[in-house]
Each structure stands twice: as C-alpha cells, then as structure tokens.
Amino acid sequence: MSEAISQPSTAGSARRVLRLSARGLLRDLRASDVRALFFALALAVAASTMIGFFLDRLDRGLTRQAGQLLGGDLVLEQSRPFDGELRRTLEEAGLSLSDQVGMVTMVSHEEAFQPASLKAVDDRYPLYGNVHVDLGEGPETVARGPAPGEAWLAPRLALLLDAGVGDRLQVGDTALTVAGLVEREPDQSGGFGNFNPRLMIHADDLVASNLVQAGSRVSHTLLGAGEAGALDALAPRLRQLARDGVEVRDVRRDRPQLGNALERAERYLSLAGLAAVLLAGVAVAMATRRYVERHLDTAALLRCFGATQRELTRLFALQLLWLALVASALGALLGLIGQAVLLRLLMTFLPMELPPPGMLPLLLGVLTALAVLVGFAGPTLLRLKRVSALKVLRRELDPLPASAWLVVLVASLVFGGLLWLYSGDLALAAALLVGGLVMLVVLWGLGLLLLALVLRLASRLPHGSGNGAELSQAVRLGGRQLARRRSASLGQLLAFAVTFFAMAMIALVRGDLLTTWEAQLPEDTPNYFAINIQPGERDAFVETLEEAADDRTALYPMVRGRISAINDQTPGEAVPVEARGDGSLRRELNLTWQENLPEGNRLVAGEWFDELANDDAASGWLGAVDAEPGEVMVPISVEDGLAERLGLGLGDRITFTIGGEAIIGEIASLRNLDWDSFRPNFFVIFPPDVLERFGHSYITAFHLDGGQTETLRRLVQAFPGVSLLNVDAILAQVREVLTQVTRAVELVLAFVLLAGVSVLYAALTASRPMRAHESGLLRVFGAGNRLISRVQGAEFAILGLASGLMGALLAELATAGIYMAWFDLAPRLHLWLWVVLPLGGALLIGAIGHALSRSLRRQAPAASLGLLGEA
Amino acid sequence: MSHSSTRDAVSTRDAVPILHATGLAKQVVSGERRLTILSGLDLQVFPGESVAIVGQSGVGKSTLLGLLAGLDQPTHGELELFGQALGALDEDGRARLRAGRVGFVFQNFQLLPTLTALENVLLPLELSPLSDTATRARDWLTRVGLAERLEHLPKQLSGGEQQRVALARAFVTGPELVFADEPTGNLDQATGARIIDLLFQLNREAGTTLVLVTHDHALARRCDRCLRLEEGRLVETSRDEVGA
Structure with a gap:
C-alpha cells in the first residue's frame, strides 16, 4: 500500500466506527423500521425471559409441592423398621428425617369398636405443609402432629365411635385423649388403599400400646426433606434400596396428580414463547429489509467518502448490536415484570416461597435476541456491505437483495437452534424445522398460485360507472398492484400467513386445552366416593342414591x-x-x-x-x-x-x-x-x-350438591358400614389450578398477539415507500383521494384474505401434529378457522394498512414520487 | 510519473498531475449488445486547476466521473489518483484513498433524508481522523449561509439550500480534489448561478482542484479548462467555444 494513502491506526478507526455507529443509531431512532426492529427484539426477549423465569421458578415450586403431597422429598416405605446406618447416610446427605408407622387396628370408645387406619408420627411431623385440624375451637392449620397422650381422629371415626374432643379412647394397651378432629393431612395422597378412617397418635404412644407385635402388618415410613442435590447424591443408594424391596418415592419422579394439566400448561407456555420469538423474528426480517434499503444511500455515500467494506459491515453490525442490547435490557425488564404477573395470577396455588428468579433465563433472553438478529437480519444486512459507491451517480445501481432462500435458510437454522435450546430435544427441533421448511415451500407455491388467481380475477372485474363500478375498479387496481409486485407481495403474504398461523395456533391450543380440562372436570364431577358397600346393601344403596345424586x-x-x-x-x-x-x-x-x-x-x-x-x-x-x-x-x-x-x-x-x-x-x-x-x-x-x-x-x-346434607345423613345412618369420602376440597383445588393456569395461558397469548402486531407493523412500514410511489403515480394520472384510498384498502384486504387462508391451512396441519405428538390430545378440525382467519385477516390488514397509508394520501404527488427509496 | 506530452489531452504543465488517465475505456453489456461508452481516453488534471467536462446528455459524462473518482472500474486503461494507480487497488483500497481527500457534489444533492443539515455535513468527517468535527461542520454551514438551518431536515430545505449543504459537505474535510456532477442540474437559473458563485469561491479559498461535469455552459466557462466528451474521447475546447 502506498504512503500516499492515509492509514489511520486500527484502534482509532475502531473508535471512530464505534462512535459513528452509536450516533447513527441515535439519529436512526426517528425511522419507523428501527422502531419496529427495536420493538420486535424487545418483545422476543420479553416473551422468552418471562416464560423462562416463570418456568424455572415454577419447576422449583412444583418440586416443593410434590414434596408436600408426598410428605417429604424422599419417602421410603417397608414392613420393618429402618436401621440407623441408613438414617445416618440420609442425614449426612443433608436430609432431615421423620418417621411414621402405619397399621390397621381396632379402637374403642365405651361400647363402640371400630377398625381405624392408625398413623403414628414423631415430633418432626409434618416435614412440609400443615395439618387442618379442629382442636375444639374450630378448624385451624397447625404444623405439628398430636402430642404424646393425644389422639386425633377423622370426623367419620369420631361419628362412628360417638366420641368428641376430650373423650378417652382405648388404643391397644393404652388410653388416649381425643384432642383433635383431622380434616386434612398435608401428606394425604389420593389412593384408597385403606378405607378405614384415620387415627393419628404420637410415636411414643405406639410403643405403649403394644400394638406392634411380631407378625403384625405394619408399614414403616421414613420421610426426608432437603435440597434436590441431596437426592441426586443419594441416587445409587436409592436404587439399591429399591432392589432390596423398599418402596422409594422421590419428588423428582413422583409428581402430584395435578401434574397432567400443569405439564400441558408448561408445554403450552414454551410453545407460545417460541411462537412469540418466531413472530418477532419475522418482524425483524421485514424491518431489516426496509432498514437496509433505507441505508443503501448512506452506505454508498460512505463508500464515496472512503469507508471500506469492513468498516461498513462493522458500522451497521454495531448499530444493530447497540439496538439489540438496549432492546434486550428493556425486554428482560418486561420479562421480569411479566413473570411476576404470571406468578401473581398463580399465587394462591403455588407454594408461597418461590426461589428468586435465576440468571439463566436472562442470559437465554439476551442470547435469543442476538440469535434472532443474526438469523433473521444477518443475510439481509450483508447487502449493505456490497453496495457500490457508484450508486451515488447512478441510483438504479442497488446491490442484489439477499436470496430469499438464503434468508429463510439461515433464519430456520437459527430458529431450529433456539427450538433445540428451549425444548432440549434435538429430534423434535429437527422435525419441527424440517416440517416448517416443507410447509414454507408449500406456502410459497400456494402464494404464487393465489397471486396469479388474484391477477386473473382482477382482470375479469367489470369496467363501468356508478358506485359499484368504482369499487370494482378499486379492487381491480389494488389486486393488480398486489399481484404485479410479485416478490414483495409474496414475502408479505408468507409473513402474514405465518403470523396468523402462530396466533391462531396459540389461540386454538389454548381453547382446546381449556375445553379438555373442563370436559375432564364437569360441574357434576363426582365429589363423594362410597366404599365398602356390601353385596346385600347394594340395591338399597343405589336406590337411595338415585333419588339424590346428579x-x-x-x-x-x-x-x-x-x-x-x-x-x-x-x-x-x-x-x-x-x-x-x-x-x-x-x-x-x-x-x-x-x-x-x-x-x-x-x-x-x-x-x-x-x-x-x-x-x-x-x-x-x-x-x-x-x-x-x-x-x-x-x-x-x-x-x-x-x-x-x-x-x-x-x-x-x-x-x-x-x-x-x-x-x-x-x-x-x-x-x-x-x-x-x-x-x-x-x-x-x-x-x-x-x-x-x-x-x-x-x-x-x-x-351431591353442597345443600344435600340430608341425603348424606340418610346414607350414613342407613348404611353405617359404608365409608363416604368427600373429595370436594381436592376437586376445588384442581379447579382452582386450572382456572389460574388458564389466566396464565391468556397472558402469554397476549404476548403472542403483540408479536403478531409487530410483524404487521414492520411489514406495512417496509412497503410504505413503494405504495407511496404507486399512489403518487395514480394521483398524477388523475385518481382522486377516494379512489386511491379504496385501491389501498382493497389491496390490503386482498393480502389479508389470502394470508388468512394460508394461515388457516398451516394452523390446522400444525395443531394436528402438535396435539398428537406433544399434548396427547386427539386432533380435530376447526371449521370456524377457515372463516375467521381470512375475514379477520382482510379486516385487520385492511384497517391497519389503510390507516398507516393515510399520511401518504395527504401528500402531493411530487413528494410521493420522491419518496421512493427514502424514509 | 509526469506525462508532459499527451495525444488528445490538454495541458502541458510540468507539475505532477493529481489525476492522470491513460487510454481509459469503458464498455457495458446491455442485453446482447456491447456498448462502448469511453475508448482510449486520456486526461491529466493538475493541482489547483478547475476542469469542466461538457458533452451532450447520454454521452457518458457521469460514467467518466465515476471512473475518475474510483467509484467504478474501467474496462481498459490506467488511472492514477494522487499518484496511486487505481487499477492496483481493490474497492476498499480505492475507498481508503478517497477518505478525506476527495469531495463530491451531486446533481440530486444526495443528502440523507433522515439526517439534519448538520448531520449530513458531519457524515464524511466521521470517517476521517479529524477532530472538532461538529465545530468544523457548523463553520462550513455558516460559510454557505445556512447558520440558521443546522437542525433542518433536507425536506425542510429548498433545492438551492440543499445543494449548499452538499457544498459544505464536499469541502468540510479539506479535500485536495472535488468532483461535481451537474451541480446545477436540479436548480433554476438564478439559484444555479448563486451555487456556481459559491462553488468557485469555496474552491478558490481552499485551493482545491475541481473536476466538474456539466452541460451548463455558464458554469463550464468559469473553469480553467474545458474538455468536450465526444465519441468516447475528450477534446480540448476553448472556453469561448463551449456555448457554440
């Protein structure tokens, strides 16, 4: 290189580019495409961090709740007492332990004898949660079991024994005082393995009772509570215990029964999060196109003034990097707020002390923004680097746009990577990706066909005069403009179709999830179980029941x-x-x-x-x-x-x-x-x-309805041997969870809708100059405001209609696949989709597009014509 | 490096030319036809002089300007800018060569619509290692009489004002050479005349070399030399002949 060329130091040049990029971005904030870009990126980060934060905390919360239902994080059960060596091992691993002994025994009060399901607990009971018990002053929750000398009974046992608080009961060789009526135990799991009503006593009294003899059927339970890490460390020992015939339950595998609905909700949230990221990606891609077109002149001028390709690449990449970082920060903040709202919606159900949000979702969020930027904007941005300085003299010298297939390919790979990252399932990510690409090819072909059809239909519309003729003229002109601008229209068609598809799918899956949940627990879901009906009582019982039960x-x-x-x-x-x-x-x-x-x-x-x-x-x-x-x-x-x-x-x-x-x-x-x-x-x-x-x-x-206590009493009196179990409380809890999960799902749906709007905004902004040019020309040729307004409206409406049709097709295919593969639901056809999406699309795109072009219609044709290629 | 004797060309000064073209040719392929726009064109421009290139529209004036400024590459021939052979440089090398040393004035102004007048003038400065960029830009806008319009966007300025911003932008880096492509082409006569006055005044004050392409005879006559582009070559004309 000659000395004649002034070669500033590399550091100086880097500093200049850094400064230039920051300044350029500040100036650029006026431009609508940069705003759309910013909005989309912030949204992608907000959606992914919100769901990331939430699922992370929920997961830890659920593990805690599973621990409550099990009675501990680890539950070991066998028919003989556990030895001291095992206890020491568990304690050394960081678990706090509690012992329980269970057996069936006879208990008596005065002349009444009843079999009872005895549970002897120690001073550490319960490890998690509270006992709902009536200690004589109404129901209350306490975090302890009965003290030595006390007996707590299920209300049914008290009824059968005709015993109340303060009465003395004989349990084996010892006499205990009834001190409480147990409404609900924290570790009461749903099974009906034992139909005898509960008698809870202190472990010390069990020894005194002499009930445990050689040969008696006793189950010894050892419960442990501690960090998840402790269980991981114990894994080999637990496997050995299982091999030795010990029943091992741990929170990581034995989730609560509510898991089914929540698991689906979790998957739904992940899916919705990904849909929001995909939509944001599409918005980024569209906004970037406009951003690049708008900066071609800048790039050419900078080339003219002596900027190298490297400097140009660095300049624009840095500008967008600033943008992505600021958008990430804002998005992460929104995500934090969003997850707090989600948690608030779910608060009554979730354990109160959730661990604070971790850093990982935050990092994932920023990573998502950068990935979306690189994947959806990268190939398009490279166009700026290739701009020729000669463009300043010959305006038509634009560098070739990035190949649409390259853009799609890079975006798909990056999105596939995100799918993998979020689902942790490579095969699933690959399948979704390949499926998505195949669908895109199909959509592309379909889009071409639809545009050809629009062109053909537009040319068939009648010419003439009168109001109807003016409308048909608008549709003819609008349709023709749309169809003739084939590649641009196709891009918008695909973007809108994907947007409608994602929005529809998230709405569909939500609806179907709720329907499934409601169908699962209708109003008249049984709330009582009757057990131990003897063959001789059977007909009479059914008869009594048939009069009363819904x-x-x-x-x-x-x-x-x-x-x-x-x-x-x-x-x-x-x-x-x-x-x-x-x-x-x-x-x-x-x-x-x-x-x-x-x-x-x-x-x-x-x-x-x-x-x-x-x-x-x-x-x-x-x-x-x-x-x-x-x-x-x-x-x-x-x-x-x-x-x-x-x-x-x-x-x-x-x-x-x-x-x-x-x-x-x-x-x-x-x-x-x-x-x-x-x-x-x-x-x-x-x-x-x-x-x-x-x-x-x-x-x-x-x-039975809440009011039918009379029926209940009749049943209890007529069939004293029959055990009636009320599961209203559990049922209410499940319903509450479903309601809350539904609200959470709706909040996430709102995010997806917002992401969809960002796509619409970005796409319509991107096509503004071209439309301005066209309407300017129409005006030059003598078209009035009304006609231009109608032509634009017609064009947008046709675009919305066609993309709605394509979105409906895509949504049907995708939901069918997702239901079968992911939610374990049977697929169903959604006919309304085929009406709502095209019509809704026509209305929505028509209205937004029409409104966004209003300022164009107010412009003088000279200004409109000059607008092409500028902001 | 000095070519004191040339065939078609023009000047016979003994100084080192700032711009030196030898046997320059440009062909473009249009459809199946090969179109020759320039062929065997020679030119020397010496520091401090002002050269007008005139010719009918479509004759290739802008193409020549693009080649001379290193914005485009010739099909044949050699070109030296500031003593550096452009053919030996890649696109980036040519860009670096221009940085801070070459100014441009365009027919369509080429102001960026989203930037204010001040920001537009700042743009080339931001690529140069010069300091005090904002002060410099403000000074130049003041010199072209736009001290009050610094924060205005191009669309808020008249055509003449926009071209004045472009002039300030062309001179702000203190270039050795300024290219102007039909600087009055988009302006009315009176405004054009004022822009010409300003252009020559700035050129004189800064001691810049000026190469301008125009079909405006009044403009051409004010240059030290006039060259007519005919059939792909430059022919020296006396300033009086320009209008003929």
Whole structure:
C-alpha cells in the first residue's frame, strides 16, 4: 500500500466506527423500521425471559409441592423398621428425617369398636405443609402432629365411635385423649388403599400400646426433606434400596396428580414463547429489509467518502448490536415484570416461597435476541456491505437483495437452534424445522398460485360507472398492484400467513386445552366416593342414591388380592430391579370385574373380554367358574402404567392370591386411564364370573350438591358400614389450578398477539415507500383521494384474505401434529378457522394498512414520487 | 510519473498531475449488445486547476466521473489518483484513498433524508481522523449561509439550500480534489448561478482542484479548462467555444 494513502491506526478507526455507529443509531431512532426492529427484539426477549423465569421458578415450586403431597422429598416405605446406618447416610446427605408407622387396628370408645387406619408420627411431623385440624375451637392449620397422650381422629371415626374432643379412647394397651378432629393431612395422597378412617397418635404412644407385635402388618415410613442435590447424591443408594424391596418415592419422579394439566400448561407456555420469538423474528426480517434499503444511500455515500467494506459491515453490525442490547435490557425488564404477573395470577396455588428468579433465563433472553438478529437480519444486512459507491451517480445501481432462500435458510437454522435450546430435544427441533421448511415451500407455491388467481380475477372485474363500478375498479387496481409486485407481495403474504398461523395456533391450543380440562372436570364431577358397600346393601344403596345424586358412576365390585407370582417366578425376580419396591407388589390390590370397558378407560393394546369371548380359541376361561383354582388361565386387563413399571406385556401371567386361593391371569389387554378423573379406577380388571365367589364389596362415586346434607345423613345412618369420602376440597383445588393456569395461558397469548402486531407493523412500514410511489403515480394520472384510498384498502384486504387462508391451512396441519405428538390430545378440525382467519385477516390488514397509508394520501404527488427509496 | 506530452489531452504543465488517465475505456453489456461508452481516453488534471467536462446528455459524462473518482472500474486503461494507480487497488483500497481527500457534489444533492443539515455535513468527517468535527461542520454551514438551518431536515430545505449543504459537505474535510456532477442540474437559473458563485469561491479559498461535469455552459466557462466528451474521447475546447 502506498504512503500516499492515509492509514489511520486500527484502534482509532475502531473508535471512530464505534462512535459513528452509536450516533447513527441515535439519529436512526426517528425511522419507523428501527422502531419496529427495536420493538420486535424487545418483545422476543420479553416473551422468552418471562416464560423462562416463570418456568424455572415454577419447576422449583412444583418440586416443593410434590414434596408436600408426598410428605417429604424422599419417602421410603417397608414392613420393618429402618436401621440407623441408613438414617445416618440420609442425614449426612443433608436430609432431615421423620418417621411414621402405619397399621390397621381396632379402637374403642365405651361400647363402640371400630377398625381405624392408625398413623403414628414423631415430633418432626409434618416435614412440609400443615395439618387442618379442629382442636375444639374450630378448624385451624397447625404444623405439628398430636402430642404424646393425644389422639386425633377423622370426623367419620369420631361419628362412628360417638366420641368428641376430650373423650378417652382405648388404643391397644393404652388410653388416649381425643384432642383433635383431622380434616386434612398435608401428606394425604389420593389412593384408597385403606378405607378405614384415620387415627393419628404420637410415636411414643405406639410403643405403649403394644400394638406392634411380631407378625403384625405394619408399614414403616421414613420421610426426608432437603435440597434436590441431596437426592441426586443419594441416587445409587436409592436404587439399591429399591432392589432390596423398599418402596422409594422421590419428588423428582413422583409428581402430584395435578401434574397432567400443569405439564400441558408448561408445554403450552414454551410453545407460545417460541411462537412469540418466531413472530418477532419475522418482524425483524421485514424491518431489516426496509432498514437496509433505507441505508443503501448512506452506505454508498460512505463508500464515496472512503469507508471500506469492513468498516461498513462493522458500522451497521454495531448499530444493530447497540439496538439489540438496549432492546434486550428493556425486554428482560418486561420479562421480569411479566413473570411476576404470571406468578401473581398463580399465587394462591403455588407454594408461597418461590426461589428468586435465576440468571439463566436472562442470559437465554439476551442470547435469543442476538440469535434472532443474526438469523433473521444477518443475510439481509450483508447487502449493505456490497453496495457500490457508484450508486451515488447512478441510483438504479442497488446491490442484489439477499436470496430469499438464503434468508429463510439461515433464519430456520437459527430458529431450529433456539427450538433445540428451549425444548432440549434435538429430534423434535429437527422435525419441527424440517416440517416448517416443507410447509414454507408449500406456502410459497400456494402464494404464487393465489397471486396469479388474484391477477386473473382482477382482470375479469367489470369496467363501468356508478358506485359499484368504482369499487370494482378499486379492487381491480389494488389486486393488480398486489399481484404485479410479485416478490414483495409474496414475502408479505408468507409473513402474514405465518403470523396468523402462530396466533391462531396459540389461540386454538389454548381453547382446546381449556375445553379438555373442563370436559375432564364437569360441574357434576363426582365429589363423594362410597366404599365398602356390601353385596346385600347394594340395591338399597343405589336406590337411595338415585333419588339424590346428579350423577354417579357404575358400581364396581372390589376384591382384595395380592400379586404372588409373575410368569411363575416370585414377583421380586420377575420385575426390573427398580420396581422391586413397587407398592403394587407390597400391598393388596383392589381387583374388580367388568363386562364392558369402564368409562374413561382407553384400550391401548390387546382386546377386551367380549371380543375374546367370541373367539373360540380363547374362550376356555369361561369354564374357569367350575374349574379348580389355578387350572385355567383367566384373561385380565392391566393399566398400562403399571405394566410398564413391572415390565409386563400382553401374554404375561400374573398370579393373584385371593383369600388363600391362587388365580392366574393372563394379560389380554392394556388400558390407559385418566387418574385425574375423580372416578374409581383399577389397575387390574377381570372378566365377570371369575371373582364373584370371593368376598367382595362395592365402590361407587357420585355427585351431591353442597345443600344435600340430608341425603348424606340418610346414607350414613342407613348404611353405617359404608365409608363416604368427600373429595370436594381436592376437586376445588384442581379447579382452582386450572382456572389460574388458564389466566396464565391468556397472558402469554397476549404476548403472542403483540408479536403478531409487530410483524404487521414492520411489514406495512417496509412497503410504505413503494405504495407511496404507486399512489403518487395514480394521483398524477388523475385518481382522486377516494379512489386511491379504496385501491389501498382493497389491496390490503386482498393480502389479508389470502394470508388468512394460508394461515388457516398451516394452523390446522400444525395443531394436528402438535396435539398428537406433544399434548396427547386427539386432533380435530376447526371449521370456524377457515372463516375467521381470512375475514379477520382482510379486516385487520385492511384497517391497519389503510390507516398507516393515510399520511401518504395527504401528500402531493411530487413528494410521493420522491419518496421512493427514502424514509 | 509526469506525462508532459499527451495525444488528445490538454495541458502541458510540468507539475505532477493529481489525476492522470491513460487510454481509459469503458464498455457495458446491455442485453446482447456491447456498448462502448469511453475508448482510449486520456486526461491529466493538475493541482489547483478547475476542469469542466461538457458533452451532450447520454454521452457518458457521469460514467467518466465515476471512473475518475474510483467509484467504478474501467474496462481498459490506467488511472492514477494522487499518484496511486487505481487499477492496483481493490474497492476498499480505492475507498481508503478517497477518505478525506476527495469531495463530491451531486446533481440530486444526495443528502440523507433522515439526517439534519448538520448531520449530513458531519457524515464524511466521521470517517476521517479529524477532530472538532461538529465545530468544523457548523463553520462550513455558516460559510454557505445556512447558520440558521443546522437542525433542518433536507425536506425542510429548498433545492438551492440543499445543494449548499452538499457544498459544505464536499469541502468540510479539506479535500485536495472535488468532483461535481451537474451541480446545477436540479436548480433554476438564478439559484444555479448563486451555487456556481459559491462553488468557485469555496474552491478558490481552499485551493482545491475541481473536476466538474456539466452541460451548463455558464458554469463550464468559469473553469480553467474545458474538455468536450465526444465519441468516447475528450477534446480540448476553448472556453469561448463551449456555448457554440
């Protein structure tokens, strides 16, 4: 390089570029495309950080709540006491421990005797949550169990024993004072394994009672509370315990039953967050196009004044980097506020002490903004670097726009990366990406066809005079302008279609989620369970119930049986090591028989009994009634979750010991069932005529309004042996969660809608100069304000209509895929979508576009014509 | 480097030319035809002189200006700017060569519509290592009589005022050479005359070399030399012949 060229120092040049970029950005803030860019980036960051912050905190909160429902973060259960070595290990890992002993025992008050489900707790009970108990002065919540010498009873036990607070009860060898009526225990999980009402005493009194003897059926439970890290560190030991036959439950795997609805909500939030990011990306891409076009002159002038390509690239990249950083900061702030609002909406349900927001979502948010900028704006920006200085003399010398395919490809790769980052699922991200690209190609072709159709239809519109003719003239001119400007229109068409698609999809999924949740828990969802109905009482009970209850489920017979062998091996040998401590192997199971597949159950493998009965080869089991026990194989239907845990499939054989007899069942079908349904559910169902000879009782669930206390009393009096369980409180809690989750979902939906509006704004801003030029020309040729206004309105409306159609198609296809793959819901067709999206699109784009071009119509044609290529 | 004798050209001074073109040719491909705009064009411009290039419209004046300023590359021929062969430099090298040393005035002003008058004048300064840029820009705008319009956007200025901003922008970096492309082309006669006065006044005061392309004969006559572009070559004309 010659000395003649003044070569300033690199540092000086870098400083100059830095200063120039900052100044340039400040000046640029006047431009609408920069504002659109800023808005879109801030929105992307706000949406992703809001959802990131929220899900992060929710996840930690849910783990805490799971701990409450379980009674601890870790629950170990076995039939003998736990040894000191294990306790020390757990304590050294950082867990605080509490012991419980459970058994069924008889308890008496004066002349009344009742079996009770006894739970002896120590001084550390409960590790989490509070006990709702009436200590004689109305219901209150306390964070302790009964003191030594005290007994707390379930209200039903008090009723059956005719005992009240202050009365003395005999429990084994010791006498205790009734000190409280337990309404709700914090660690009361939903199962009905034991129908006897609760008797809670202190562990010290259990020793005094002498109830625990060699051979008595006692379950020892060791509960632990501590950090998640402690559980991770204990993982190998816990696996060993499970292999040794200890039932191990931990918060990370055994989530509360409410999980189903919340899990869907979490997924919905992630999906909505990604939709907002995608839309923001589209807005960024559109705004960048305009930004670049507007800066071509600047770039050419700067080239003229001696700027190098490198300096130009650095200059504009830095300008946008400033923009992205400021937008990120604002977006993160909005995200923080947003997550606080989300949490407030969900507060009554969430544990009160949520951990503070972490840094990770913040970093992810900034990363998202930069990724969106690089991915959606990068290729377009490179155009500025390629501008020729000669453009200052010959205006038409614009560098070629970045290839649309390159833009889409880079944006897709970056968005795919974000999908991967957020979902943590590479296969899913890749599938969505490929699916998205295929759809884009299809949309591109469809868009071309639609534009050709518009052109053809526009030319067919009649010429003439009168009001109708003027309208048809407007549509003809507007349609032609749109269709002739093919590549620009196609870009807008695709952008709007993707926008409508994302908005519609998020709205659709929301609607369907809510419908599903509502359908799951309708008004008359059973709120009472009646257990232990004896065969002799059955008809009378049903009769009494039919007069009063709004809705009730079928009566299910129940026989208690224990799994004694699997495929002729002991259960411990037959199942995977992790399942050796599974509750189903350690307790008696409730078995039932049914002729038909119960409501709410779905067959996922095999055939139901009636199909089998028609099948000659398999009908041998019908003879089982008269056969000797164990001689004939009986087909059974097993819940798919249990089968999976125990590693069982169709054709596997389970031996049940019922009342001293063995019955071998061969798995003929697997069922999926909804444990959140508030209906009696069974792990194992037998065909009719097999279990009748064993002692059985019936269970049913029904709904009673709050006012029907009279019915309740009649039932309790007429059927003293029948246990009635009120699940109103649990039901209310589930409903409350659904309501709150719904509100959270709506808040996120608002973000997606906002992102959609940012796309509309960016796209319409970007096309403003071109439209100004066209309307200026029309004006020169003698068109009046009214006509120009109508032409513009018609053009936007056609654009909205076409993109609405394409968006509807895309939304139907995508929701069908997402439902099946992600939410486990059946896909459905949404006919209204095909009406609302095109019409709504025409109205929305028509109105916004028309309003945004109002100032153009006020301009003199000379100004409009000069506007092309300028701000 | 001095070419004191040339074929078509024009000046025979003994100084080192600031701009030196030899056998310059430019062809463009338009459709299937190859169009020759310039061929075998020679030119020497010496420091401090003002040279007008005239010719009918479409004859290639702007193309020549683009080549001379290094905005475009010739098909054949050699060009030296400030003693540096432009052919040996890439696009970025040519840009660096121009930085701070070459000023431009355009027919369509080329002011950036989103920048104020002051910001437009600041633009080339921001690429140069000069300090006190804002003061400098303000001084130059004052010199062209726009002290009161510093914060106005181009659309708030008249054509003459816009061209005055462009003049301030061209001279603000203290360039050695100023190119002007039809500087009065978009202005009425009276305004054009005032702009010409201003242009020559600034040129004289700054001791700048001026190369301007115009079909405005009044403008051309005020230059030291007049060259007519005909059939791709430059022909020296006396200033009196220009109008003929």
